[in-house]
Amino acid sequence: xxxxxxxxxxxxxxxxxxxxxxxxxxxxxxxxxxxxxxxxxxxxxxxxxxxxxxxxxxxxxxxxxxxxxxxxxxxxxxxxxxxxxxxxxxxxxxxxxxxxxxxxxxxxxxxxxxxxxxxxxxxxxxxxxxxxxxxxxxxxxxxxxxxxxxxxxxxxxxxxxxxxxxxxxxxxxxxxxxxxxxxxxxxxxxxxxxxxxxxxxxxxxxxxx
Numbered sequence: 617x618x619x620x621x622x623x624x625x626x627x628x629x630x631x632x633x634x635x636x637x638x639x640x641x642x643x644x645x646x647x648x649x650x651x652x653x654x655x656x657x658x659x660x661x662x663x664x665x666x667x668x669x670x671x672x673x674x675x676x677x678x679x680x681x682x683x684x685x686x687x688x689x690x691x692x693x694x695x696x697x698x699x700x701x702x703x704x705x706x707x708x709x710x711x712x713x714x715x716x717x718x719x720x721x722x723x724x725x726x727x728x729x730x731x732x733x734x735x736x737x738x739x740x741x742x743x744x745x746x747x748x749x750x751x752x753x754x755x756x757x758x759x760x761x762x763x764x765x766x767x768x769x770x771x772x773x774x775x776x777x778x779x780x781x782x783x784x785x786x787x788x789x790x791x792x793x794x795x796x797x798x799x800x801x802x803x804x805x806x807x808x809x810x811x812x813x814x815x816x817x818x819x820x821x822x823x824x825x
Contacts, residue, residue, distance in 0.1 A: 639806045643753040643817055644668050644724065650819070651751050653719025656680070656743060658708045658736070659726030663690030663697075671698040678713070680704040708736035716745040723752045727787060729780040737794035744822060750796055753817035756787040758810060759803075766811035787816045796820040 648668035653675060657665060660679030669677060677699055681687050687703055694701035706712065709732045721740045730736045740750055758764045767784040775782050788798045801818040 639808070640725070640753075643806075643815065647724075647751050647753055647817055647819075648722075649673075651720050651722060654678075654717070655720045655722055656711075656713070656718045656740075657722040658740070659723060659730070660690055660703070661686045661725075663693035663701075665722060665724060666690070666693045666697040666699075666701060669697065669699045674699045676700045676702070678702045678704060678718075680706040680708070680711075682707045707731075708739060710735075711739045711743055713743050715742050718743050719745060719748055721748070721750045723750065723754065725754060727752070727754045727790065728756070728782050728785055729778075731780065733785065733790050734794065737790060737796070741795055741822065746822070748822060750791075750820045750822075751818070752787075752801075752820060753815065754785075754787050755783075755812060755815050756785045757783075758805075758814040760810070763810035763814065770811060783811060791820050795823050797823045 644665060645668070648665055649670050651669065652673045655669070655674055655677045657677055657679040658681075660666075660681045661683075663679065666677070666679070677697070679690065679694070679701060680703070681690070682705065684705055687705055690703055694703055708726070708730050721744060723740075727733055744750070758767060764784070771783045788801065788803075791798050791801075798820055801816050801820060803814065803816045806813040806815050
């Protein structure tokens with residue numbers, strides 16, 4: 617009961633606060649203007665990406681999230697967006713969407729909290745058209761032993777209080793197993809604790825697409 621209340625009240629507030637920070641906004645600016653076509657955004661959260669879509673490039677956005685609390689925060693941003701936006705309450709692991717129906721999929725600070733990430737990436741691959749691209753900005757497993765050790769130690773507690781967010785997911789590894797090309801992705805530490813600030817971002821097209 618306490619855990620459910622925490623996830624319904626504290627976690628949505630904390631997610632929006634963290635994802636609206638200046639360093640995260642700079643990450644959005646690196647990828648969002650490059651997105652094109654019909655877009656699926658998984659883990660749309662409170663809709664902070666919506667103001668960054670270029671109406672000259674993007675025809676429409678379908679945004680999904682499992683949290684009704686976060687979707688409620690996203691609705692005013694969806695109504696104010698420069699592109700048509702449809703919001704759906706759904707998990708990323710099972711998408712009630714047609715195969716090969718999107719030109720691009722966007723995921724920002726989403727992979728850390730999807731329970732079955734391999735299944736979600738298989739669904740992303742299914743709904744992308746041939747030649748489509750997954751655009752992402754995610755934190756994850758650090759390359760250096762010191763920060764990585766702290767990630768392993770802190771993750772059990774962090775994930776419990778952070779709505780299922782994991783510190784130590786190997787973003788590139790998951791993508792490559794799912795059949796996405798990672799050559800164009802960039803990675804670096806952003807400002808902040810090194811156990812939290814290793815980021816990977818950019819385009820991950822379907823391999824061989």
